[in-house]
Amino acid sequence: MIQLQNLHKDYIVNGKTVPALRGIDFTIEKGEIFGIIxxxxxxxxxxxxxxxxxERPTSGKxxxxxxxxxxxxxxxxxxxRRQIGMIFQHFNLxxxxxxxxxxxxxxxxxxxxKAEIDRKVAELLALVGLQDHGNKYPAQLSGGQKQRVGIARALASDPKVLLCDEATSALDPQTTNSILALLRDINRKLGITVVLITHEMHVIRSICDRVAVIDGGxxxxxxxxxxxxxxxxxxTTREFVEQVADSVELREAVAHEKAAGDRTIIRITFLxxxxxQPILFxxxxxxxxxxxxLQGTISRMKDTPYGQLVVELEGEDDRSRQTIDVLRRRGLEVEVIEWN
Ligand SMILES: Nc1ncnc2c1ncn2[C@@H]1O[C@H](COP(=O)(O)OP(=O)(O)O)[C@@H](O)[C@H]1O
Ligand SMILES: [Mg+2]
Incomplete structure (x- = not known):
């Protein structure tokens, strides 16, 4: 659906070249939700x-x-451009x-x-849940409602692609979740390809199928x-993943157990x-x-549930190794954090 090939963008600031994109290549498939963090x-x-x-690229396709x-x-x-809708962090209404x-x-x-416009506007306002707000002005709306207007406007020309530039960054967590749910709905109902950029891993985890991590262009x-x-x-990716992990408590728990001696500590991932299933037990x-x-989480990535457990095995290395083998053979991801 979207192919970027060797994309470069330089800005010229006071006669100096500032490279902003330095050779970007990727393909976004039709119908997916693609995140860039x-x-x-x-x-x-x-x-x-x-x-x-x-923005016109300096070179590339x-x-x-x-x-x-x-x-x-x-x-x-x-x-x-009518095929490509866009929404913004500050709504731009x-x-x-x-x-x-x-x-x-x-x-x-x-x-x-006019008749077509009226029909279409009513349909779009209903789609984003603002059917009773058509006569209000933006200043009378909450942030989440303003972004819903932005989304309805972006969809007016029946685009195939929706670009979202930090669309939830000005919103509180609860409103963020409702806007993400709406984007996911639109993607499913209308089959629109969604490209979103964000600095929040939570956004990526809740609705994206694929993700690209950008750093220094x-x-x-x-x-x-x-x-x-x-x-x-x-x-850089690890930093973002840590945004949504309880890594501080984990480090403390591991340090505490290590001090107790003779422990093997592993992290098991269930998908x-x-x-x-009671595979572990x-x-x-x-x-x-x-x-x-020591620690456990069950969560969800888009539609896939997953769990991670940090487990301390007591006893000798050989026994622990054997246990880890069996877990892996049963299809679990096992990472050894600390051998005893
Ligand atoms: N219009 C512009 N003129 C000059 N430099 C710019 C312009 N827009 C962005 N930049 C520079 O390009 C780099 C990337 O900026 P931007 O794409 O806005 O990053 P992000 O959205 O990830 O914060 C930064 O160094 C920024 O200062
Ligand atoms: Mg930006």
Whole structure:
């Protein structure tokens, strides 16, 4: 659906070249929710704005639905842009227009007949749960409601792609979750490809299928959220994953147990159906191993449940090794944090 090929973007500031994107390559599939995560200044906004050519790349290709946007003249580009909706951190609504007029704006620009505009606006407001707010002004709405207006407006031209630039970063956690749920709904119901950028791992974990980590204008890691999340490779990725892990308490627990001596400490990851099965207890019984659970979480990545347990095995190395073998053979991920 979207292919970025060797994308570079330099800004010229006071005669000096500031590289913002330094060779970006990836493909986003039709119908997926693709997340891009990075720290402030990493190049996220530049990157997402290159996808609809709000920002023109210095070099490289931007292919959307088979068409290289960098090759189009202005008129053709305008036409293609209608396929790509966008929402923003600060909503960018017209403050002097009502909610309904904000949503109608792109339709009026496209010179659609009034009856069609009215029908479409009503439909979009219902989709985002604002059917009773059409006559209000943006200042009368909460942050979450404003973003719903932004989403309705972005969907007015029936786009195939929705770009979200930190769309939940100005919202409190609860409102963030409701907007994420709405984006996921829209992705499912309308089959729209969603590209979102964020600096929050929580956002990635709750709705994305795949993720790319951007650092210093380069993609340093990418893949399925579940893989990147459970086995982060790059230090920047690890930092983001730690945002949603209880790592401080874990470090304390491990230090405490280590001090007690003769312990092997492992982290076990359960995925999908495994999460709810008593594999651990059965294995420990069969191998006659005593164990303690130091820490446990069960959570969900998009639709996949997963669990992680940090477990301390008592006894000799050989016995522990054997137990770990059995767990792995039964399909669990086992990482040894500390041999005794
Ligand atoms: N319009 C601009 N002019 C000059 N430099 C810019 C401009 N926009 C962004 N930059 C610079 O490009 C880099 C990436 O910025 P940006 O894409 O906004 O990152 P992010 O969205 O990840 O915070 C930063 O060093 C930033 O200062
Ligand atoms: Mg930004």
């Amino acid at each position: 990075g720290h402030s200044g990493a190049g996220k906004s530049t990157l997402i704005r290159c996808i609809n050519l709000l 931007v292919v959307v639905d088979g068409i290289d946007l960098t090759k189009l003249d202005d008129r053709k580009l305008q036409e293609q 017209l403050s002097s227009a009502t909610v309904a007029d904000n949503v109608a704006f792109p339709l009026k620009l496209a010179k659609k007949p 380069k993609i340093v890691e990418s893949g399925r959220v579940i893989d990147v999340f459970l086995k982060p490779q790059h230090p 999908g159906e495994q999460t709810y 059965r294995t420990m019984q069969e191998t006659g191993t005593s164990f303690n659970i």
